[in-house]
Amino acid sequence: xxxxxxxxxxxxxxxxxxxxxxxxxxxxxxxxxxxxxxxxxxxxxxxxxxxxxxxxxxxxxxxxxxxxxxxxxxxxxx
Amino acid sequence: xxxxxxxxxxxxxxxxxxxxxxxxxxxxxxxxxxxxxxxxxxxxxxxxxxxxxxxxxxxxxxxxxxxxxxxxxxxxxxxxxxxxxxxxxxxxxxxxxxxxxxxxxxxxxxxxxxxxxxxxxxxxxxxxxxxxxxxxxxxxxxxxxxxxxxxxxxxxxxxxxxxxxxxxxxxxxxxxxxxxxxxxxxxxxxxxxxxxxxxxxxxxxxxxxxxxxxxxxxxxxxxxxxxxxxxxxxxxxxxxxxxxxxxxxxxxxxxxxxxxxxx
Numbered sequence: 001x002x003x004x005x006x007x008x009x010x011x012x013x014x015x016x017x018x019x020x021x022x023x024x025x026x027x028x029x030x031x032x033x034x035x036x037x038x039x040x041x042x043x044x045x046x047x048x049x050x051x052x053x054x055x056x057x058x059x060x061x062x063x064x065x066x067x068x069x070x071x072x073x074x075x076x077x078x
Numbered sequence: 079x080x081x082x083x084x085x086x087x088x089x090x091x092x093x094x095x096x097x098x099x100x101x102x103x104x105x106x107x108x109x110x111x112x113x114x115x116x117x118x119x120x121x122x123x124x125x126x127x128x129x130x131x132x133x134x135x136x137x138x139x140x141x142x143x144x145x146x147x148x149x150x151x152x153x154x155x156x157x158x159x160x161x162x163x164x165x166x167x168x169x170x171x172x173x174x175x176x177x178x179x180x181x182x183x184x185x186x187x188x189x190x191x192x193x194x195x196x197x198x199x200x201x202x203x204x205x206x207x208x209x210x211x212x213x214x215x216x217x218x219x220x221x222x223x224x225x226x227x228x229x230x231x232x233x234x235x236x237x238x239x240x241x242x243x244x245x246x247x248x249x250x251x252x253x254x255x256x257x258x259x260x261x262x263x264x265x266x267x268x269x270x271x272x273x274x275x276x277x278x279x280x281x282x283x284x285x286x287x288x289x290x291x292x293x294x295x296x297x298x299x300x301x302x303x304x305x306x307x308x309x310x311x312x313x314x315x316x317x318x319x320x321x322x323x324x325x326x327x328x329x330x331x332x333x334x335x336x337x338x339x340x341x
Contacts, residue, residue, distance in 0.1 A: 021272065021305060022273075025269075025270075025272065025273050027170075027196065027330040030168065030169040031100075031103055031167075031169050032169045032170075032177075033169075034103075035100065038092075039094070042093070042094070050085055050089065051084070051085045051089050051106065052105075052106045055103065055105060
């Protein structure tokens, strides 16, 4: 989780992800950020996220993102 | 092209590709369904997946493009009339500006820019007695007529009568009446338990200046749960922005650019 949090911070350093219940609804991540985030997750976890799964709901929280990483075959250790 | 083929094609365009551009954020199974129903058409080139969807009398364009070369093939790939074609791009900051600029280099032009204004802590307007009530299903025709006679329908997605009827039944539409007629209403879509989107907020010309707007806003704000987000999209040149700012709403950075084909 900490790795994902660091990636999020690198994409949007000004955003406070820890205080948000929904990153998308709260406007912390936009469509461009999602594309960047997917690229970073794929690189970090050596996975391929299916285009089918690139939907706002899968990026709305740390739990949702880590579930997506796990679904895509990534191993979350922290 | 079925769902899995779509998935593979998009992955081929985007994987490990920093130049990938898209405005497509719909579920692929829904896209597949729309293609099967004939509501959405698909075109592909080596660098582009292009989807066109009929929406009333205009065509909405969604794309997944490997790079700017792919964007350049959007307009040549379209079969509908150019003046009725729109692309919208939602985002913020430099990346949004870059994509809008790239689309303009590829033959599009800006038509409108909307900004999102939002708040979790609205300032309640000071009003006396309120006459706000929840619209009934039977009010839908009147609401439909008011929306369509007030808004430029070329670019905005206007709900059809059955959508309005359903939303009235869900309690999304709050009205103030003068006699038997609706004088003003606020159409607030509750997207999930926290998100309240003010989609339409209209007072008929003869009903303006009577405080109905404040009553409706206060009523809408009072429905917002703790930590809920109240938001709306508004054109950048709309003078009402200042009024919303008075009630605690502010531009949160998100922008929706509507582009049409340059004539």
